[in-house]
């Protein structure tokens with residue numbers, strides 16, 4: 620066996636694995652194993668690339684807030700262009716979503732009611748009679764996901780980290796205090812700490828290691844790019860409904876990205892869009908907005924993977940020394956990535972930053988009742 624020793628072994632080179640590797644590489648040697656021939660091929664390369672503070676459960680909101688400073692001011696040399704561009708979020712509510720809108724305004728920070736007349740002035744041609752109320756969150760952003768992901772990988776490599784592409788961890792075992800993961804070509808990566816950042820495959824990686832699953836559920840989400848005809852939409856806000864049943868945002872200068880905000884249970888795989896979801900997205904959007912769709916220019920789908928309570932699972936497994944879960948990023952893995960990586964590195968070093976301490980119980984992976992395996996194979 621061709622065995623290589625590291626301080627931390629990360630499985631999965633999406634945004635979760637990349638941020639974990641970048642942050643852990645500051646204090647130890649890191650290996651990052653990725654099954655595909657490019658990093659970011661799965662969920663990370665398929666997101667809507669948005670940062671919204673008022674999105675997701677409490678752990679997500681805290682991680683997003685704690686990530687904000689990194690996005691606004693990344694370390695010198697991290698990226699050649701800004702990682703964020705301001706993009707307000709407008710939410711509209713038809714009559715049957717009035718209660719959802721009221722709850723959003725009550726819960727959210729920095730959300731303001733918006734007169735319906737103001738929407739057309741911002742660009743989106745809202746149909747008369749569709750909505751009864753609207754809200755705006757001004758402090759929201761587009762994220763340059765490719766730059767963020769590349770920046771983390773570059774940071775890890777610059778600190779001596781190794782990115783092994785085409786290296787699916789097919790066998791994982793624990794022996795004399797070290798985690799071992801073997802790729803198909805026989806290469807074995809070995810470290811006292813294994814970070815499970817395998818996205819939709821998080822429970823499968825745990826099973827390979829002989830551990831009980833957390834109950835991760837990957838859910839398909841569909842997206843499409845349309846041409847909005849004569850509209851110059853580059854400065855439009857993101858707009859969607861209060862029930863989260865569709866949303867739309869500008870893509871590049873003259874295109875729009877649209878999603879039916881679908882959540883269809885799927886096994887982990889290279890997921891593709893279904894025509895019915897494309898049609899649903901267009902139908903729901905056109906009930907709200909007067910935008911012609913003559914052509915769907917591009918379509919894709921990705922997996923958003925949730926734990927049973929929809930909060931993230933980040934932390935050491937209580938039954939398997941050195942096995943660190945980093946899964947369940949759902950629809951928020953990009954906007955939470957900087958703080959999630961810092962949290963993982965703090966856990967590995969045994970010194971979590973004070974600011975992040977309140978997040979620990981919210982993301983503790985040991986909060987789930989787990990059946991099945993649960994002991995570490997020697």
Ligand SMILES: Cc1cc2nc3c(=O)[nH]c(=O)nc-3n(C[C@H](O)[C@H](O)[C@H](O)COP(=O)(O)OP(=O)(O)OC[C@H]3O[C@@H](n4cnc5c(N)ncnc54)[C@H](O)[C@@H]3O)c2cc1C
Pocket residue numbers: 630631632633634635636652653654655658659660661662663664665666667668669670786787788789816817818819820824840841842878920921922923924946948949950951952953954955
């Ligand atoms: C349509 C859509 C819109 C979204 N919009 C947003 C948004 O606006 N903002 C936001 O923050 N988030 C958004 N998300 C969610 C975000 O994309 C995910 O939360 C995030 O990308 C998850 O990252 P990850 O690294 O956990 O998973 P992935 O990117 O899937 O990475 C996991 C990696 O692990 C690898 N792997 C699996 N098993 C093994 C193994 N045995 N050995 C080696 N490698 C392995 C896989 O090949 C994969 O590359 C969206 C998602 C979708 C689909």
